[in-house]
Amino acid sequence: xxxxxxxxxxxxxxxxxxxxxxxxxxxxxxxxxxxxxxxxxxxxxxxxxxxxxxxxxxxxxxxxxxxxxxxxxxxxxxxxxxxxxxxxxxxxxxxxxxxxxxxxxxxxxxxxxxxxxxxxxxxxxxxxxxxxxxxxxxxxxxxxxxxxxxxxxxxxxxxxxxxxxxxxxxxxxxxxxxxxxxxxxxxxxxxxxxxxxxxxxxxxxxxxxxxxxxxxxxxxxxxxxxxxxxxxxxxxxxxxxxxxxxxxxxxxxxxxxxxxxxxxxxxxxxxxxxxxxxxxxxxxxxxxxxxxxxxxxxxxxxxxxxxxxxxxxxxxxxxxxxxxxxxxxxxxxxxxxx
Numbered sequence: 342x343x344x345x346x347x348x349x350x351x352x353x354x355x356x357x358x359x360x361x362x363x364x365x366x367x368x369x370x371x372x373x374x375x376x377x378x379x380x381x382x383x384x385x386x387x388x389x390x391x392x393x394x395x396x397x398x399x400x401x402x403x404x405x406x407x408x409x410x411x412x413x414x415x416x417x418x419x420x421x422x423x424x425x426x427x428x429x430x431x432x433x434x435x436x437x438x439x440x441x442x443x444x445x446x447x448x449x450x451x452x453x454x455x456x457x458x459x460x461x462x463x464x465x466x467x468x469x470x471x472x473x474x475x476x477x478x479x480x481x482x483x484x485x486x487x488x489x490x491x492x493x494x495x496x497x498x499x500x501x502x503x504x505x506x507x508x509x510x511x512x513x514x515x516x517x518x519x520x521x522x523x524x525x526x527x528x529x530x531x532x533x534x535x536x537x538x539x540x541x542x543x544x545x546x547x548x549x550x551x552x553x554x555x556x557x558x559x560x561x562x563x564x565x566x567x568x569x570x571x572x573x574x575x576x577x578x579x580x581x582x583x584x585x586x587x588x589x590x591x592x593x594x595x596x597x598x599x600x601x602x603x604x605x606x607x608x609x610x611x612x613x614x615x616x617x618x619x620x621x622x623x624x625x626x627x628x629x630x631x632x633x634x635x636x637x638x639x640x641x642x643x644x645x646x647x648x649x650x651x652x653x654x655x656x657x658x659x660x661x662x663x664x665x666x667x668x669x670x671x672x673x674x675x676x677x678x679x
Contacts, residue, residue, distance in 0.1 A: 374405050376405045376428055376429065377398075377401050377402050377405050378401075379428050380401040380404055380405060380425055380428055380429075381397055381398055381401040383417075383421055383424040383425060383428070384397045384400065384401060384414055384417060384421060385397070385414070385416045385417050385421065385512075387416050387492045387493065387512075387514075388492075389415075389416060389492045389493075389512075389514040389516055390514075390516070391414075391415040391416065391512075391513075391514035391515055391516065392409065392413045392414055392415065393409075393413070394409065397414075400413060400414060404425060404429070405429065410434070411423075411425035411426045411429065411431065411433050411434075412433060412434055412435050412436060415439075415512060415513050415514050415515070416493070416512035416513075416514050418435075418438060418512070419433075419435040419438075422434075422435050423435075437530045437531065437532060438513060438530070438531040439513040439528040439529060439530055439531060440506065440508045440511040440513055440528065440529065440531050441495070441496065441506045441511050441513065441515070441517050441518065441526055441527070441528055442506060442526070442527060442528075442529055442536045442538075442601070443481060443496075443503065443504045443505060443506060443525055443526050443538065444525045444526070444527065444536070444537060444538055444539060444540045445479075445480045445481040445503060445504075445525045445538060445539060445540055446501075446503055446538040446539075446554055446599070446601060447475075447477060447480050447481070447503070447539070447552040447553075447554055447555060448481075448483070448499070448501030448502040448503040449501050449502045450501055451501075451552055451553045451554045452475055452476065452477055452480055452551060452552045452553075452555075453475070453476045453477075453550075453551040453552070454474050454475055454476065455474060455475065455476045456471065456474045457474065458470075458473070458474040458484075462484045462485055463484055463485075463486055464482045464484045464485070464486040464487075464520075464521065464522050464523070465486060465522045466484075467482050467484055468482070468522045468523065473523075475551075476550075476551035476552075477541050477551055477552050477555065478541075479523060479525070479540040479541045479542060480523070480525065480540065480541065480552070481502075481503045481504050481523070481525050482523065483498050483502035483503055483504065484498075485498050485504075486520045486521065486522070487504050487517035487520050487521050487526060488504070489520070490516045490517050490519070490520035491514075491516060491517050492514070492516065493510050493511065493512055493514070494507075494510060495507050495508075495510035495511040495512070496511070496517050504517075504521075504525075504526070506526075508531070508603060513528055513531075515528055523540065524540070525540045529582060530582050533580075533582050533587075533588070534602055534603040534604045535580075535587065535588040535589065535591070535592050535600055535601070535602050535603070536580065536600070536601055536603075537556065537577070537578055537580060537599060537600055537601075538554070538599055538600060538601040539554070539555055539556040539577070539597075539599040540577070541555045541556060541576075541577070542575050542576045542577060543555075543576065544556075544557055544558035544576045545557050545558065548597075553597075554597055554598055554599050555597060555599060556576070556577060556578065556595075556597060556599045557596075557597055558573065558576040558577070559596065559597075560573055560578075561591075561594045561595065561596065562578050562588075562591035562592075562594060562595055562600070563578060563591075564594075565590045565591050565593075565594040565627060566586060566588070566590065566591050568584055568585070568586050569581075569584070570584040570586035570588070571586075571588070571591055578591070587650065587651065588600070589602075589607070589648055589649060589650040589651075590627045590648070590650045590652070593627070593628070593648045593650070594627070607648070607649035608649050608664040608665050608666060609642070609644050609647040609648075609649050609664065609665075609666060610632075610642050610647050610649065610651070610653055610654070610662050610663070610664055611642060611662065611663055611664070611665055611666070612632075612639065612640050612641065612642055612661055612662050613661050613662075613663070614639065614661070615659045615660065615661035616634075616639040616640055616657075616659065616661040616662075617637070617658075617659050617661075618634060618635065618636055618637040618638045618639060618640060619636075619658065619659075620634070620636055620640075621656040621657065621658070622640060622653035622656055622657055622662065623640065624656075625652050625653055625655075625656040626652065626653055627648075627650060627652065628646050628647065628648055630643060630646055631643050631646035631647050631648075632653065642662075644666070649664060651664060
């Protein structure tokens with residue numbers, strides 16, 4: 342009996358504790374939707390925060406609970422959006438992919454420095470100490486804050502001291518945009534390959550004193566874009582990517598060469614035998630001498646002068662013009678940039 346009594350007491354306590362834990366597990370049970378873990382499995386798990394939630398786990402919970410769209414994962418793109426939609430049993434709606442671009446190309450060769458910066462390699466720190474070392478108060482400082490912010494190794498400081506984006510790696514998460522204290526980085530639709538590589542708000546001869554590729558607010562890009570897709574705001578052209586405009590003519594007409602075209606080699610126009618010699622293409626072409634020909638006879642395109650804007654295609658009624666190949670001049674230029 343002396344042995345049985347302690348055993349019974351301990352056994353009773355164990356039984357009571359077991360029953361209590363069983364009841365507590367039922368009462369305090371928190372239901373976890375298994376779809377959350379499934380959604381998290383298809384996410385890139387970069388924890389970049391581009392979705393607006395604290396990490397991929399936060400986004401997975403939000404999308405399952407209906408507080409976020411399946412397309413909310415920017416790095417994942419349409420593939421991830423469709424995978425999430427399949428898990429949730431809903432239709433996926435995806436938006437056009439965006440990439441980051443740097444609105445400055447005034448590096449060591451083009452932009453003057455007003456001081457030698459020897460502080461820590463951080464753009465925010467440089468801005469706090471005299472607003473950086475460049476004479477231009479709006480240009481890229483090249484100290485790499487955006488590089489460190491990018492979780493995908495898609496942005497680097499080039500040999501000229503300016504940030505440069507690898508659009509093949511860029512996911513459009515926007516972390517570099519937030520990291521730049523001078524706001525020279527923005528997101529544009531991937532389909533549009535031309536952007537203004539300048540953020541300076543000065544104009545005229547003043548700009549040329551400190552940057553050879555700075556925008557002078559001459560407005561030639563606006564005049565060469567009759568669609569109205571470019572407007573001047575605070576001495577800078579603003580490109581409206583929502584309009585059906587390729588901005589090739591604006592890029593070609595800019596005397597400061599402050600636009601950047603991400604397409605290294607563009608196709609040029611060719612006129613076939615259907616040409617009736619109406620001359621509409623000559624009138625429409627923005628490059629003097631790129632199209633020549635007598636009235637009523639098949640016209641000819643100078644491949645070295647054609648910029649591939651496609652305006653002549655729109656004006657040609659017999660549809661005798663198409664874009665193909667590229668000029669040797671374009672290939673040589675592309676080779677220089679590679």
